[in-house]
Amino acid sequence: MLDLLPRLRRFATGLTGHASDADDLCQMTVERALTSQDKWQQGTRLDSWMYRIMRNLWIDETRARGRRSQTFLAEEAGAGQGGMGAQEAVVELNHIDRAMQRLPEDQREAVLLVMVEGYAYKEAAEIVGCPVGTMNSRLVRGRDALMELLGEAA
Amino acid sequence: MTVTREELAAFADGELEAAEHARVSKALAADPDLRHQLEVHRQLKTVLAAHYDPILEQHVPETLIEAVRRTAPAPDETEMTEPETAEVVSFAEARAARDEQIEGLEAKRRLPRWSYIAGPALAASLVAVAVFSLRGGPESPATGDYADAQLASVLNDQLVAEQGQTANTRILLSFRDKGDRFCRAFSGESAGIACRDNSGWQLQRIGASGEAQSTDYRQAGASDANLLEAAQGMAKGAALDAEAEAAAKEAGWR
Numbered sequence: 001m002l003d004l005l006p007r008l009r010r011f012a013t014g015l016t017g018h019a020s021d022a023d024d025l026c027q028m029t030v031e032r033a034l035t036s037q038d039k040w041q042q043g044t045r046l047d048s049w050m051y052r053i054m055r056n057l058w059i060d061e062t063r064a065r066g067r068r069s070q071t072f073l074a075e076e077a078g079a080g081q082g083g084m085g086a087q088e089a090v091v092e093l094n095h096i097d098r099a100m101q102r103l104p105e106d107q108r109e110a111v112l113l114v115m116v117e118g119y120a121y122k123e124a125a126e127i128v129g130c131p132v133g134t135m136n137s138r139l140v141r142g143r144d145a146l147m148e149l150l151g152e153a154a
Numbered sequence: 155m156t157v158t159r160e161e162l163a164a165f166a167d168g169e170l171e172a173a174e175h176a177r178v179s180k181a182l183a184a185d186p187d188l189r190h191q192l193e194v195h196r197q198l199k200t201v202l203a204a205h206y207d208p209i210l211e212q213h214v215p216e217t218l219i220e221a222v223r224r225t226a227p228a229p230d231e232t233e234m235t236e237p238e239t240a241e242v243v244s245f246a247e248a249r250a251a252r253d254e255q256i257e258g259l260e261a262k263r264r265l266p267r268w269s270y271i272a273g274p275a276l277a278a279s280l281v282a283v284a285v286f287s288l289r290g291g292p293e294s295p296a297t298g299d300y301a302d303a304q305l306a307s308v309l310n311d312q313l314v315a316e317q318g319q320t321a322n323t324r325i326l327l328s329f330r331d332k333g334d335r336f337c338r339a340f341s342g343e344s345a346g347i348a349c350r351d352n353s354g355w356q357l358q359r360i361g362a363s364g365e366a367q368s369t370d371y372r373q374a375g376a377s378d379a380n381l382l383e384a385a386q387g388m389a390k391g392a393a394l395d396a397e398a399e400a401a402a403k404e405a406g407w408r
Contacts, residue, residue, distance in 0.1 A: 006212070137160055147198060
């Protein structure tokens with residue numbers, strides 16, 4: 001599991017768009033995985049299983065944040081934080097992060113799992129729990145939306 | 155013969171069965187638009203990799219490693235928590251744990267990711283993926299040489315924000331190096347990084363070009379990514395944004 005941490009952090013950063021949220025999400029994922037380890041089936045991929053835990057936790061978190069209407073508060077706080085130089089703020093929230101955050105959750109995870117994490121459509125679909133064809137079309141819609149957002153920023 | 159966007163993406167991601175793959179290959183050979191779309195898909199993949207992959211190299215916070223180690227041995231029966239009720243973990247708690255590591259976090263924040271330098275320029279290059287054809291180039295220049303008149307004029311005049319899709323040489327980004335010179339990474343007919351000094355644009359790095367573009371849709375990703383990585387290593391700060399680039403051009407890159 002230790003070996004998976006860098007990849008989990010990459011996926012978490014993509015999902016959350018923030019280094020700090022990403023590490024919180026990783027922490028939760030690791031702890032959840034360890035308390036649920038009896039649910040992991042020997043012989044199946046540990047990485048896929050942990051990715052699934054992570055995306056489920058993140059969906060719970062975003063729903064909770066939505067209920068508290070705080071979805072964008074963290075982002076504003078991050079961008080305007082004192083003490084951090086302007087350049088560091090850029091690192092925290094550059095335009096790719098921002099564009100990714102504007103994608104619907106299902107498209108963002110499709111783009112991340114396939115284009116960043118390199119999962120086959122079938123594996124990505126299993127992580128998310130959707131049919132392969134759905135994964136394919138979410139990926140295309142997410143990709144096109146991302147292109148458009150990045151194009152706007154140019 | 156039509157190829158849907160889904161099929162094209164699946165083709166790019168190596169997801170098609172042999173028969174379908176052959177059908178899409180055939181369609182690609184006949185349709186430049188389709189080739190362009192394919193290239194855009196691949197380019198986006200490169201950009202995303204450039205953005206996210208550096209995280210793999212970052213130092214993993216101790217709290218995370220600790221979390222894995224702490225519970226890794228099989229827990230004893232009495233302490234076994236039912237997964238369904240294992241709500242012990244929350245963002246607040248995770249954050250509290252992290253705050254103990256705040257110094258590590260601050261250090262991590264200062265680690266620039268690639269897109270930090272490439273950001274302003276990459277967005278432009280994404281929408282302007284140019285299709286190049288093979289040209290018989292003149293004899294190859296060497297590192298340390300100065301850009302010839304044609305390249306120098308591109309370096310002097312072409313702005314990332316304004317370059318056309320069909321530009322033979324595309325500027326990837328501009329930045330200041332540690333010696334405070336203006337430098338520009340470029341790709342296309344020739345590729346590399348050049349910095350402006352008293353004598354002109356001195357080539358700091360020569361990238362793959364020409365022969366790398368023997369097909370009519372080029373595999374831009376890898377070589378551009380190498381140049382961007384090199385640029386990141388040379389740069390003093392972030393890449394110039396459109397405004398700063400225009401100002402630098404106005405001032406003659408000095």
